[in-house]
Amino acid sequence: EPAVLVERDGHIVTVTLNRPEKRNAFNAEVLCRLSDAWDLIDGDPDIRVAILTGAGGHFSAGADLDRLVGAMLSGKPTENEFEERIKEDFSIIFKGFLKEYRTATPLIAAIEGYCYAGGTEILQATDLRVAGESAEIAISEVRRGLFPMSASTIRLPRQIPFALAMGLRPVGEPISPAKAEQWGLINKVVPDGEALAAARDYAGRIAANGPLAVAGIKEAVLASEALPEADAFAREMEIGMAVMSSEDAREGPKAFLEKRPAEFKGR
Numbered sequence: 354e355p356a357v358l359v360e361r362d363g364h365i366v367t368v369t370l371n372r373p374e375k376r377n378a379f380n381a382e383v384l385c386r387l388s389d390a391w392d393l394i395d396g397d398p399d400i401r402v403a404i405l406t407g408a409g410g411h412f413s414a415g416a417d418l419d420r421l422v423g424a425m426l427s428g429k430p431t432e433n434e435f436e437e438r439i440k441e442d443f444s445i446i447f448k449g450f451l452k453e454y455r456t457a458t459p460l461i462a463a464i465e466g467y468c469y470a471g472g473t474e475i476l477q478a479t480d481l482r483v484a485g486e487s488a489e490i491a492i493s494e495v496r497r498g499l500f501p502m503s504a505s506t507i508r509l510p511r512q513i514p515f516a517l518a519m520g521l522r523p524v525g526e527p528i529s530p531a532k533a534e535q536w537g538l539i540n541k542v543v544p545d546g547e548a549l550a551a552a553r554d555y556a557g558r559i560a561a562n563g564p565l566a567v568a569g570i571k572e573a574v575l576a577s578e579a580l581p582e583a584d585a586f587a588r589e590m591e592i593g594m595a596v597m598s599s600e601d602a603r604e605g606p607k608a609f610l611e612k613r614p615a616e617f618k619g620r
Contacts, residue, residue: 373409
């Protein structure tokens with residue numbers, strides 16, 4: 354089986370890290386297939402929401418220290434097509450980790466078991482996060498003398514308070530989902546084994562909404578991150594007016610007045 358599974362159910366796509374024997378550690382194949390999955394998801398306007406999860410009871414234990422960190426940085430030729438692909442284009446690593454590329458499509462993380470290092474880094478690029486109560490969340494690279502290269506030093510203090518972010522990164526020890534929820538890093542904690550079901554519930558509710566409105570909200574939020582307020586207002590107006598002039602924006606109120614479910618077309 355491939356190291357990443359991509360399954361579609363109507364308007365929802367589930368992306369599953371599929372190296373359970375390695376606790377879904379990121380290797381070259383995982384990152385190449387993730388990069389391709391993001392293109393697939395964002396390239397199809399009929400896909401309204403995506404879920405990222407892991408097989409075998411774990412989200413991800415982080416980077417594969419042997420194949421990704423060891424083999425990839427050695428500079429020696431390999432017979433692995435995915436490792437060679439990354440050697441030709443290192444940006445695939447960061448696209449796979451969603452560092453310099455963020456999906457336009459809303460992305461939900463469903464976390465069980467280990468969510469270490471790269472697992473927690475990619476977590477910060479998702480929009481909603483659900484975790485089983487016994488999961489372990491850590492930015493653990495420092496415990497191996499490594500640097501968290503996929504944006505934790507930038508994103509984490511923008512998502513949770515500075516002191517909490519500093520406690521999580523240089524210390525490198527795991528925190529519980531309950532604490533992560535208290536800090537604002539996780540949206541919801543559920544019993545073990547139920548994270549994917551809870552993520553699917555979120556996904557179903559998102560997919561039922563106006564897809565242009567949902568995508569526009571995410572676009573406006575991401576666009577405003579590095580803008581002064583006045584410029585952010587201008588970009589929000591541009592995105593918002595495009596949504597408000599759509600067929601969906603006419604269908605929503607019409608369906609409400611007619612007391613029926615809206616039939617959004619994404620146009």
